Amino acid sequence: MTALRAEKLTRTFSSSAGDVHACVDIDIEVHPGELVVVRGASGAGKTTLLNLLGVLDRPTSGRVWIGDVEATSLDEEALARLRREQLGFVFQSFGLIPVLSAAENVELPLRIARTAPAERDERVAEALRLVGLADHAAQRPGELSGGQQQRVGIARAIVARPQVLIADEPTGQLDSRTAATVMDLIGELVHTQGIAAVVSTHDPLLVQRADRVIELHDGRITSESTGAAASASDPAADDPSAPVAGPEVSRDGEGAASAFEPAPADPDRPRTRAEARAQRPAP
Numbered sequence: 001m002t003a004l005r006a007e008k009l010t011r012t013f014s015s016s017a018g019d020v021h022a023c024v025d026i027d028i029e030v031h032p033g034e035l036v037v038v039r040g041a042s043g044a045g046k047t048t049l050l051n052l053l054g055v056l057d058r059p060t061s062g063r064v065w066i067g068d069v070e071a072t073s074l075d076e077e078a079l080a081r082l083r084r085e086q087l088g089f090v091f092q093s094f095g096l097i098p099v100l101s102a103a104e105n106v107e108l109p110l111r112i113a114r115t116a117p118a119e120r121d122e123r124v125a126e127a128l129r130l131v132g133l134a135d136h137a138a139q140r141p142g143e144l145s146g147g148q149q150q151r152v153g154i155a156r157a158i159v160a161r162p163q164v165l166i167a168d169e170p171t172g173q174l175d176s177r178t179a180a181t182v183m184d185l186i187g188e189l190v191h192t193q194g195i196a197a198v199v200s201t202h203d204p205l206l207v208q209r210a211d212r213v214i215e216l217h218d219g220r221i222t223s224e225s226t227g228a229a230a231s232a233s234d235p236a237a238d239d240p241s242a243p244v245a246g247p248e249v250s251r252d253g254e255g256a257a258s259a260f261e262p263a264p265a266d267p268d269r270p271r272t273r274a275e276a277r278a279q280r281p282a283p
């Protein structure tokens, strides 16, 4: 079964300098319990792709399915419901509401979905427990560390038990050690809760947590490889001389030029219109 599938996704932006081909003919399939990392230099098209996969943005052409539902064929109302029920989003800037406690932030998607209060309480407690913040439920974001705030963001993303988790540079504002623990948490949740996740990152260390790594270059997938998390369950992974990433399949013969660039610090929140849309209550 495929939790998330995209076929020939293309997104072209028109600008004064001409058309920008931010995503070109992207095919992708993600299964439940699979963590796919999208990697690429700044401007490669990671955010554009994730916004398309989360149906926060509409493709110029191509289609997206969440489970059996073709999301790209839905009207805005049906799409808002699909996002609410089947998709969880995590953002670089956390996107928490400062005046609400951790628990209230996590509860928000359930309020919007009009989940009954008793069930809300139960799910919020479970989500906070899963991210290791059961003892911090009453604290506001300003009273939590960056890593803890992002764990609240992750709890909020999974509280409605989505099929699919989309995370755009979720560790971009964290120091490297905190980033590694947050990525470990995402990997663990994906694997234990059977969520299909697509996570973008610049960080080479975080790629090691992936089941699969997709390399983007100028809006195209240039290579796809098995990540270390997948080979960890493979007996061959016991070989210390084995490479961290598995066999790399070049799609266009160009090979994969790994271009890592530091994530640009961007304190504006929300960062994009799509981010604002994901955070705002559905109509």
Ligand SMILES: Nc1ncnc2c1ncn2[C@@H]1O[C@H](COP(=O)(O)OP(=O)(O)OP(=O)(O)O)[C@@H](O)[C@H]1O
Pocket: 013, 014, 015, 020, 021, 022, 040, 041, 042, 043, 044, 045, 046, 047, 048, 049, 264
């Ligand atoms: N709304 C928009 N209008 C015009 N061009 C856009 C728009 N959004 C993105 N682009 C362009 O599309 C390309 C891909 O941008 P995108 O934000 O997806 O890259 P990215 O890989 O997420 O980069 P970063 O690592 O810096 O976040 C860039 O050339 C960008 O300028």
Ligand SMILES: [Mg+2]
Pocket: 046, 047, 048, 168
């Ligand atoms: Mg981006």
